[in-house]
Amino acid sequence: MRHSTVIRWTVICLMLSGCSAKLNKKDPYGRLYAWSDAAPRWSSPENLNGQKGKGAMENHGAKGRASLSIPKGTVLSLLDIQGQGVISRIWITINDRSPRMLRSLKLEMFWDNESKPAVSAPLGDFFGMGLGRMTTFHNVFFADPEGRSFNCFIPMPFKTGARIVVTNQSDEDLGSMFFDVDYQLTKKWDADNLYFHAWWHRDTATTLAKDFELLPPVQGRGRFLGSNVGVNTHPRYKDLWWGEGEVKMYLDGDTDFPTLAGTGTEDYIGTGWGQDKFFTEYTGCLIADGKNFQWGFYRYHIPDPVYFASACRVTLQQMGGGPPKEVEALQKAGVPLIIATTSSGWDNFFRSDDVSATAYFYLDRPSDDLPALQSVATRIHGLKTSQ
Numbered sequence: 001m002r003h004s005t006v007i008r009w010t011v012i013c014l015m016l017s018g019c020s021a022k023l024n025k026k027d028p029y030g031r032l033y034a035w036s037d038a039a040p041r042w043s044s045p046e047n048l049n050g051q052k053g054k055g056a057m058e059n060h061g062a063k064g065r066a067s068l069s070i071p072k073g074t075v076l077s078l079l080d081i082q083g084q085g086v087i088s089r090i091w092i093t094i095n096d097r098s099p100r101m102l103r104s105l106k107l108e109m110f111w112d113n114e115s116k117p118a119v120s121a122p123l124g125d126f127f128g129m130g131l132g133r134m135t136t137f138h139n140v141f142f143a144d145p146e147g148r149s150f151n152c153f154i155p156m157p158f159k160t161g162a163r164i165v166v167t168n169q170s171d172e173d174l175g176s177m178f179f180d181v182d183y184q185l186t187k188k189w190d191a192d193n194l195y196f197h198a199w200w201h202r203d204t205a206t207t208l209a210k211d212f213e214l215l216p217p218v219q220g221r222g223r224f225l226g227s228n229v230g231v232n233t234h235p236r237y238k239d240l241w242w243g244e245g246e247v248k249m250y251l252d253g254d255t256d257f258p259t260l261a262g263t264g265t266e267d268y269i270g271t272g273w274g275q276d277k278f279f280t281e282y283t284g285c286l287i288a289d290g291k292n293f294q295w296g297f298y299r300y301h302i303p304d305p306v307y308f309a310s311a312c313r314v315t316l317q318q319m320g321g322g323p324p325k326e327v328e329a330l331q332k333a334g335v336p337l338i339i340a341t342t343s344s345g346w347d348n349f350f351r352s353d354d355v356s357a358t359a360y361f362y363l364d365r366p367s368d369d370l371p372a373l374q375s376v377a378t379r380i381h382g383l384k385t386s387q
Helices: 003-015 099-104 324-332 376-380
Strands: 039-043 068-070 075-082 085-094 105-111 119-122 142-144 150-152 156-158 161-168 174-185 195-203 212-219 222-232 247-251 283-289 294-300 306-308 311-316 319-322 338-342 347-350 354-363
Touching: 039 075, 068 075, 068 161, 075 085, 075 174, 085 161, 099 105, 099 119, 099 376, 105 156, 105 195, 156 161, 156 195, 161 174, 195 212, 212 222, 212 354, 222 311, 247 306, 306 311, 311 354, 319 324, 324 338, 324 347
Parallel strands: 119 195
Antiparallel strands: 039 174, 068 174, 075 161, 085 150, 085 156, 085 174, 105 119, 105 161, 142 150, 195 354, 212 311, 222 294, 222 306, 222 354, 247 311, 283 294, 319 347, 338 347
């Protein structure tokens, strides 16, 4: 690993609330040359749950079980352990990376023996790739180096236990899943530790003038890490710009109006005047496909942390814009829209599109009250199978 990459991942762990941000001699993330008593473990098909001295036992150590299958309708456990520790890396690759399979595989994570998952999302969307589309990229949390694997580097602490499962809810068997879940067993629990959560949701036809909820209201103390969003824009709006909507964050008692408000979708991810494909550590647009009316983008709040003491809700306004004459032509054609602001050269208007998103956050409790993951039918509805 290049020295700059090592430093980059060290800084990530220092800045995230999920692992201790206190730089001291006992901090295993802060100083690479400092010894720690955190015991390293890898859970993989060659040693499920990372049992000490039990790795690579199949076929006399000659790569006897590099992958596992997931027949349709069954569940595969990637990790199921008791004790205290922190997950630091998850890597997966599968032989079927079709859009339907990426949306039909349900990834769930449970902390401290809770019955309700803290993480529940389609596999592809969780790993930062929306709309069932693989793409080469890397950022502060996720990476797909060559367009055929899934990497996550978000620290995930647990106090008494951790369980990660994948359920094949498709109508096809998955022949091979290769994976590593890398974690460390620790002896001391920091009172400031927060549990990692992720929630996915889709609205195939957003309501005019109603914001899409990237994250519905959650109660507790925590930190909003960010989200990746997928948009299937409706062809009836033709090629008019869809991304005028502002991201709003309602924190700690906000009601009608948020404390944090952006100025537009492309502005939120650090670009301007539209979105083309790009990726950086904290912001990016991985899909900019005007031909297929698809857009996928992300922003992760690491340099600009978003903490909350009692509650958090995050929304994305459903608004587009265009020249007044073109907007007027849509109105006359009966296209559903509501004009919000108008000027001599540009009209902003509410519109209805197909939007999905995965929100990532830390919370001071191992489970949350968010709705369960939507059905496979909703997840794969209208899913494009060609690019």
